[in-house]
Amino acid sequence: MEENRPENKKILITGAAGFIGYHLAKRLLALGGVVHGLDNLNAYYDVSLKKDRLKQLQLYKGFTFTEGDLSDAATVNHIFETFQPDIVVNLAAQAGVRYSIDHPREYIDSNLIGFFNILEACRHFKPEHLVYASSSSVYGNQEKTPFSTTDPVDHPISLYAATKKSDELMAYTYSHLYGIPATGLRFFTVYGPFGRPDMAYFKFALKIMRDEPIMIYNHGDMYRDFTYVDDIVTGIVNLLCHPPVNGDMGDPYKLYNIGNNKPEKLMVFIETLEDVLGKKAEKKFLPMQPGDVYQTYADVSELEKDFGFRPETPIRKGLEKFAQWFRSYYGY
Secondary structure (H helix, E strand, C coil): CCCCCHHHCEEEEECCCCHHHHHHHHHHHHCCCEEEEEECCCCCCCHHHHHHHHHHHCCCCCEEEEECCCCCHHHHHHHHHHHCCCEEEECCCCCCHHHHHHCHHHHHHHHHHHHHHHHHHHHHHCCCEEEEEEEHHHHCCCCCCCECCCCCCCCCCCHHHHHHHHHHHHHHHHHHHHCCCEEEEEECCEECCCCCCCCHHHHHHHHHHCCCCEEEEHHHCCEECCEEHHHHHHHHHHHHCCCCCCCHHHCCEEEEEECCCCCEEHHHHHHHHHHHHCCCCCEEEECCCCCCCCECCECCHHHHHHHCCCCCCCHHHHHHHHHHHHHHHHCC
């Protein structure tokens, strides 16, 4: 087996008990890889869901785990010192656009201070590659579509988006100053089994099955580039062992969008979800919420050019897989 494959590397995944972190860790462990996970198991959403993800990961002999906070530099440094990762994947963050409006400090602590601690550890321990999660939210209410990584992103409309843009700037600076190979990934509305209950599709599913009304903002007139989680994971795995050498601005730094490249009208998404759950929703239509954007649409041409891959799971297939897991997990 060739050395330059992810299963032959020691990989640190922060946010390993989170939605994407869990799916990435599971894929790498199934390949026979060695993964150390870090997560603070915070109560932003149902902790039992995070613990159940962890139980799945702990079935693999290649998995070790630290419960700790990214904002604690001593914890981060200790993991780097003892595990000595070849590759670092930073997926830990305080998530959620709306939550950031009322709880700003949590985003500063996790998304800025926490990421700073990761960058500092990378500066001193020199892993081969730092991969980190950004977000489509950095594009704000941009009207030009599809969204390209070369577009200006200077007008975030939530603090969550502002912290993600800040992470990109900090990562570029560390890459430029200290030669840290860094790749940022702007994820577009990720969904799938074992997902996040704060995400709209998950909340919709719970409310539909409980006969509660679902809240549909901007009267349903929104578009989202819904991306199935397995496509996100494949995108990450493809680039783990390919750190940028002479990327953006000549530094070892690169940004990619990972999205389905096919925006869906929100109402079509809801109708498909109703269909796969076999139950109609009671709908309550409301105005646009602060921090929400009208549409997201990923230009993935760079990802395709560099790695020959683009997400392509159809919305029905992805939602069928989510519904199958959802019914099993919650007993519906």
